[in-house]
């Protein structure tokens with residue numbers, strides 16, 4: 419079964435395709451709609467719903483969308499919903515991550531708490547849009563560490579695993595991550611509850 423996932427983020431897509439392996443996932447790049455969705459919501463929910471509904475209405479088919487980001491408590495939950503645009507959309511993550519580490523360089527471990535948040539929305543023509551949310555707690559690491567994943571993974575450290583999420587395999591990250599957990603919740607909805 420084909421499922422449209424309204425994302426252009428390749429890092430997300432790798433994780434999405436791995437968890438939703440029984441579906442054929444089509445991304446915004448596959449659809450070539452050329453449409454740019456302005457993510458102007460104040461919450462992850464608003465942005466995920468807007469992305470899913472915009473593409474669902476345009477194509478008149480069911481569509482999934484993910485809005486996610488990193489909340490750093492010491493930075494008043496920034497970058498939060500602005501995670502992709504933080505310090506400029508075109509700034510590389512090695513620069514963004516280094517700058518965050520620099521902003522936090524004298525901050526003790528107990529004040530370095532952070533979480534990744536993921537909201538996935540499912541919009542279907544003629545039905546109420548549904549959302550699921552999941553989070554994973556961690557701390558901002560003292561250095562860039564790990565090669566896997568994408569975005570802020572090399573600075574997001576999970577003390578229980580003694581690793582950053584950039585040191586986890588795809589399967590390990592999906593097991594514990596905000597997106598992995600949200601995708602599993604959405605998969606249950608798709609398989610059981612949504613007519």
Ligand code: ITT
Pocket residue numbers: 424425426427430457484485486487488501502534567568569570571595597
């Ligand atoms: P789409 O809207 O096309 O899906 P995007 O990258 O613009 O792609 P978001 O607006 O949801 O997506 O921004 C999410 C940002 O949060 C993403 O670009 C990363 O910087 C960060 N992020 C989210 N999940 C992450 C993860 O699992 N690992 C590392 N960084 C993550």
